[in-house]
Amino acid sequence: MFELQAPLIARREVASGMWVLSFSAPEVAATARAGQFVNLLLRPGPLLRRPFSVYRATSGVVEVLLKPVGAGTAGLAALALGESVSLLGPLGSGFQLDQAAGSVALVSGGLGVAPMPLAARAAAALGLQVHWVHGARTAAELCSEWEGRRVHWATDDGSIGYHGSVLAAIPEGIGQVVACGPNRMLAALAARFPRAQVAIETYMGCGTGVCLGCAVPRTSGVYDRACKEGPVYQANDIRWDVLPQHLHYGLGA
Amino acid sequence: MFELQAPLIARREVASGMWVLSFSAPEVAATARAGQFVNLLLRPGPLLRRPFSVYRATSGVVEVLLKPVGAGTAGLAALALGESVSLLGPLGSGFQLDQAAGSVALVSGGLGVAPMPLAARAAAALGLQVHWVHGARTAAELCSEWEGRRVHWATDDGSIGYHGSVLAAIPEGIGQVVACGPNRMLAALAARFPRAQVAIETYMGCGTGVCLGCAVPRTSGVYDRACKEGPVYQANDIRWDVLPQHLHYGLGA
Amino acid sequence: MSGLRVGGVELRSPVLAASGTFGYGTEVPLCDRPRLGGMVSKGIFLQPRPGTPPPRIVETPSGMLNAIGLQGPGVEALIRDYCPLWAEWDFPVLVNINGESVDEYAELAARLDGVPGVSGLEINISCPNVREGGMFFGKDPAQAAAVTAAVRRSTRLPVWVKLTPAVSDLAEVARACESAGADALCAINTLVGMSFDLGTGRPRLAFGTGGLSGPAIRPIAVHLAHQAAQSVAIPVIGIGGIGGAEDALEFLYAGCQAVQIGTATFIDPNAIGKTMEALEALDWRRLVEGTRAAISSG
């Protein structure tokens, strides 16, 4: 774990209102694994850090993907090039990819695409056949970047790809499922793929395992820390009925 | 009184670390009088507005002079061109210039120079002979802009002008004294020029006369509001022993 | 009229100006007055009071401390200078009354009874910035009830009681005030706070302590307003750190019938107007009733 003053060195729009921010953060870029996250502190800005999955990590640069939804994300999206944030990471457990599975589906809804580029590279490195399965409300909101050749898109309005839920777009006969997206989507996925690796969302106080604020209800009866034991879990390890599905504050979000 | 979203349109350094910020604020520029102030709100930024004397007001533009001393002034100084603040003003009473006095000394210490350019123009318009009397710790901290031909400088280290207090640099035989600077300096000035017009500083909650936070102890026994009846007073109307002279928070300031 | 009657007062909207933050209603020119539900005037005593020496305010993270000390002209000047204006206004004005004894509160109430322009009284038993009276009465259920009952007997005006957060059990004080005849409760006044000057090592406020207001206290205020609303049948008016419609909604969800805005007016003179405008845009009545129905059926 490192804490760095990380300057913003690039920004690009990858879907309508969805941005990739590139921060220079060599130590973190060198060590981050797929499914891990970084915790960003904006000053001036809200009191607490904001967690973001590592989108890509190459040659000293950590990328995160976000959409302005509140004070923190709006402030990050408005950073000028050269301005710095405090970047803490890499944090959390990351995906466990199963080499024996032969193939893997990387299933994401909306911003849930964030950890997938790293996951795709890790899977490819293990020799897995990678299926990129990504859904959004409309074609405009679909992330315009993907990894690999096996791409399956889904949109709620049918404007591109499969017309309907991204879950229905998952090909048959896949060895392992890895997923990220709204907890509601992951709960539905868990019913079909109980052994899927899912990266969940919780409110976080610290991201480092001390506050116990990010409690994840496990089927074993205990509460885990999303920031330490998670954010990646096997789908059937989670009590989806107790995990909050509604994480929004503002009326609009 | 107006409340405007005022974009920053220019910035210039007029002494070491001392800046003039120009905001586009037509209604306020058109109505501000010498000695009045504007109350600026920075978002994101500290909770309350920050009061600043109107330095100049010409053709739609309100200028303020500041030095970064805390969160508010640092944030203002770091504004990018084009960014806006909420500007509330003009506020307060302003200087009462006495046409019969024949001549006026505009006496300022450090940032207290802020209201003087407007005062100089108002005095000149009344046909008064204007003496610009300005002191600072060193030549580098002296404001490099002035009005008129009768300029009297003073520095604590003697690096330029009179070596010593600005009060000692006030010429003899002046009809009226108008002053602004640290309350400590104004208290000393009051002893010599009891009928001087002085613009004082207090902490302010609202700037509009509702909070009663800016209490100024009057010799009459009541508390006035610096933001409404003030910030300009006749020097001998103030109980200098009760008016706080120490307005700083940080250890460094 | 809006048909919004809260604690015996006909409000024009559910967003009022809080005492001490709107002067006597004449000071805040940029406020969109047609959206103002009503106002509570600066706290008044029988006699004129000079207030505390400066410094009187300190900014704190998302908040401010104030120690004004209830500076004011006394009730006779209030009646002479302001009530005639208020009588012409199209929104209700309540007077925030203060005393050093039960008798002083009663005398003030009697004096204001029947004065045109006064639509109600808000009993301040929660001011942290005076040495006598103030918070003392609000901390003890028996004292709070005694003041409320005395005021109740002295006036036909609606009586609201403004509670202090500085209690072990707010429900107890709330019920005591209700039993003593209050028409509504206002929760909350400021919390006592303090700040030291780093240069001198002394308190930054000349008074020593001050009252903390602003967004910092909102979660505490929402909790206490909720607790008050759960404890009594009379309406509760929520106060504390409201700066916009979303903040006001939290108090309405917590069970309040109306809210007051204080510190936010210092930052934006039209905070009340903007809050009410946004509440209208959100169709606040439907929103509050909708979620209440959902909660009671769920």
Place this chain on the structure above:
Amino acid sequence: MSGLRVGGVELRSPVLAASGTFGYGTEVPLCDRPRLGGMVSKGIFLQPRPGTPPPRIVETPSGMLNAIGLQGPGVEALIRDYCPLWAEWDFPVLVNINGESVDEYAELAARLDGVPGVSGLEINISCPNVREGGMFFGKDPAQAAAVTAAVRRSTRLPVWVKLTPAVSDLAEVARACESAGADALCAINTLVGMSFDLGTGRPRLAFGTGGLSGPAIRPIAVHLAHQAAQSVAIPVIGIGGIGGAEDALEFLYAGCQAVQIGTATFIDPNAIGKTMEALEALDWRRLVEGTRAAISSG
């Protein structure tokens, strides 16, 4: 050693880690531990506790609400898994103890007595996030004294008592704890707060209410720590919203002998190290003594 002995515990510096914000001392790798004065471990009960369901935290203006519900492994696991580690460490560890009855507190104290690695006990009679015990004992001077006395009798360890701000008169509780044998007082724990979800109209925290911490509460904490320090002869440890040296100095000026840092560690894992480093740079001892001398002579 620093020669700083506070409430029977030899501290390495005046800046400690607050309970519940530093886990068991093993979780915060980036903390500059040589600057850590000591730590108070997460609140423990006799038995393991699962804690409250999520959501457990809500961010508020300059603060956060938490309702963790004292999740923990119980005292036996603590003694087995953590105390042996602590016994090797070069800073003192106090255990924050919690019970649903006076007897439970006493039993915990007895069980921890003489356990290597435990340098003292901090009695938590101020947790707002449990249904039984917690804040109940801290609100009433007699109950607070009863818990303190029972713990005092059950252990030879130094006993600190952590006070709740939710009282009408902190001085009374502080004096009761001092008389009952406390070696030091810690002021303050979190303030009860609440926040409603704008979409559903329900509380955002599953537990309903939570404890407010962070910079928002600092002025309140400074006031109460000052009040405690004025009321008792035993040392007071200041807690609440400290994020750096200037904040810590306010508590030292207010009369505290040491401080604890909580929420700031979530934002910067090395908040304690940086605060202590800056205090050293300011020559804090001289500063505090200098201003105290100036005040007493002025």
